[in-house]
Amino acid sequence: MPPVIGIDLGTTNSLVAVMRDGEPVVVADERGRKLVPSVISVGERDVMLVGDLARHRMVAAHDRTVFSVKRFMGRSIEDVREELALLPFAVTGEESGPVRIRLFDRDYTPPELSAFILRELKRRAEAFLGGEVKQAVITVPAYFNDAQRQATKAAGFIAGLQVLRIVNEPTAAALAYGLSNRDSGVVAVFDFGGGTFDISILRIEDGVFHVLSTNGDTHLGGDDIDQALMRRLLSRVEEGFRSDPEVLQALREEAEAAKRRLSEEEETAFLASVPGKIDLRLPLTRAELEEIMRPIVDRTREPCERALADAGLRREEIDEVLLVGGSTRIPMVRRLVREVLGREPRAEIDPDEVVAKGAAVQGDILAGGTTDLLLLDVTPLSLGIEGFGGVMNVLIPRNSTIPASVTESYTTAVDGQTAVVIHVLQGEREIAAENRSLARFQLPVDPMPAGLPRIEVEFLIDADGILNVTARDLRTGKGQTVEVVPSHGLTEEEILAMVEEGIEHGEEDMARRFLVEARTELDIVLNAARKAVAQAREAGLAEERIEKYGQQIAWLAEEREGDDHARMRLALKLFNEQTRDVAAAIMERTVKMALAGRKLEEA
Amino acid sequence: MAAGLPEIPEEADHFAVLGLPRRLRIDPALLRERFLERSRRVHPDRFAGAPPEEKSRIQHLSARVNDAHRVLSDPAARAEYLLALEGIERPEGEAKCPPDLLEEVFEIREGLLSGAGPGLAERVRALEEEARARLEELYDEHDGAAGEEERRAVLGRLREALVRRRFLANLVREVEKALGG
CATH class of the missing domain: 3.30.420.40 (ATPase, nucleotide binding domain)
Known part of the structure; x- marks a missing residue:
């Protein structure tokens, strides 16, 4: 295979x-x-x-x-x-x-x-x-x-x-x-x-x-920890910027990064800046983070x-x-x-x-x-159907080994009834409405006196943990597969339409993709480098070096406008090598400042 | 079951699917061994390259092995299943209070309403424990029955004992819920 x-x-x-x-x-x-x-x-x-x-x-x-x-x-x-x-x-x-x-x-x-x-x-x-x-x-x-x-x-x-x-x-x-x-x-x-x-x-x-x-x-998950940390730090942000997408994003990124660092270190510097909006620099200890995340971890x-x-x-x-x-x-x-x-x-x-x-x-x-x-493997949640009085009747209990199946018989309650409605649920609560509604479907029935039709319905949870339903009319022997579209899912038709569209995406021009990817990469570096000029000055780098740094940035910006992605990648590599000293100087200063932040606050 | 392409007769019940006698005592180790052995043969993972209609058949076969294991692993479910096989239907709806317990249950429910303490929970649990022990006895009586007539008689008593047990299990839950534990 x-x-x-x-x-x-x-x-x-x-x-x-x-x-x-x-x-x-x-x-x-x-x-x-x-x-x-x-x-x-x-x-x-x-x-x-x-x-x-x-x-x-x-x-x-x-x-x-x-x-x-x-x-x-x-x-x-x-x-x-x-x-x-x-x-x-x-x-x-x-x-x-x-x-x-x-x-x-x-x-x-x-x-x-x-x-x-x-x-x-x-x-x-x-x-x-x-x-x-x-x-x-x-x-x-x-x-x-x-x-x-x-x-x-x-x-x-x-x-x-x-x-x-x-x-x-x-x-x-x-x-x-x-x-x-x-x-x-x-x-x-x-x-x-x-x-x-x-x-x-x-x-x-x-x-x-x-x-x-x-x-x-x-x-x-970890996202929840990041969000809790973000919420805590929002109080440090000027009110007008608290729902600013750029600010939120910068906070989210640094919250995640700081959380990671605190798995290795006892103390770190929380650094988030968006020019003109926020400039947060504060120390954060592992103990402080643990206080924030305890309810989540628990x-x-x-x-x-x-x-x-x-x-x-x-x-x-x-x-x-x-x-x-x-x-x-x-x-x-x-x-x-x-x-x-x-x-x-x-x-x-x-x-x-x-x-x-x-x-x-x-x-x-x-x-x-x-x-x-x-x-x-097992199914994590009990599968059931809504029964009389809005209760959930469990058909396949949670932790059943899959594939698992159960067969139920249905009939009609009223003369001439033309459909039986089945409401499938997943969850552990006794009250149907408190569980997740999986799907509601109708089984068509030939009109007959009440209680005469006999429909056998098989519920099968397959090896993927997905429900399959088949119904069989016991009188006629007619079988049918019921498409179970989850209440918040896509129909088969919708999926097929998306597959079509996906094929178009798959056939896109690869040269164009490579070019855009390379440009994006250069943009990321250029963006950071332009911000770094001021920081390099603050870090006390020689004016000559800063001037040269400016030229190096201009050169890379020029390369970005080309249309050869391989050449762009090479230019980027050269730029990174030749400006390593600037990056190192800035990093050193940032760390010093953040650690000094503690003393400032304590004073 | 023949070796090679897995086959389970359409009419095979849970006991037959796992090659076990229709008994109420099943050695858990043997049950597990049979389950794993059959799973190895019929699990859909073994037939991922099969054509769709074959795959669907395998899903069903595999489900039958799993369903059999699920039901037979739990002694009460196993007993209920055996009764159903023997045509002794389970009464519809909620388990009803056994006549000999009516008075006691009435007292217990009264106690709950008047806020009488945790002693109630213990009383109900003791009743449930008793019902459970009775079931265990019946399992042995069934498997040791001398003849078919005797065995059928045990099944009748088992029917009642299961309803009793189910009623008491519900009552334990009800009492625990009412007492907030």
């Missing part, structure tokens, strides 16, 4: 991995960067920029850039209303149907935006493998519901990929570990990423990875306890704890894991890469390459 690539489509970063000589390898770009920031930006000439280039445009081109799209997959506008205030892009939506995200001059659904990221990953894998890639395994948080899974699958289709399997992230991670460590035991996977949190408990035995239980929160506790209870295990019965996701680098998170799961966690495989690697292993299992491993 042709290769099946493994994709970790993350909230903050995405990665693609492939199998090489029996081992999963994360694909890097020409500069060795493996993470593709999950950021999309409309560049010059309408070229869609994805990844690092787009991320660098988050402040300067905030009106043309979107990020954290995963948080909107399969969600309604009501689900996400709370966090819209801190976003620099517009998100709209109606009562039913998916949300729409404004990107520059048009609205996109979350799957369409995710497809841009998937196309970039597909391109990378193809360059690495030297051939076309058509099939993929894409990972999702274990706690993703049906609508979120369907949205992810749709994104794959739109990007021109046949999605052979949707795999749960923690399970994929266990698979990546399982390759080098094949003994039996109970493993807990603590997966705390940019936007989501999952805990899964597995029993591993003779190459079978059997998930016993899973729990989590699909709206809990929210991971309860899902862990529930997962243990559902697995029917005490924490002493866990043999290993694996850490997955960038947020598990935070010391406070590691302390919580030790306390709640009672084990020193393992993190030998880079927590950013482990999911993509596991996805590649699963891809290889599907391609028939790996035959001694098998994944038995």
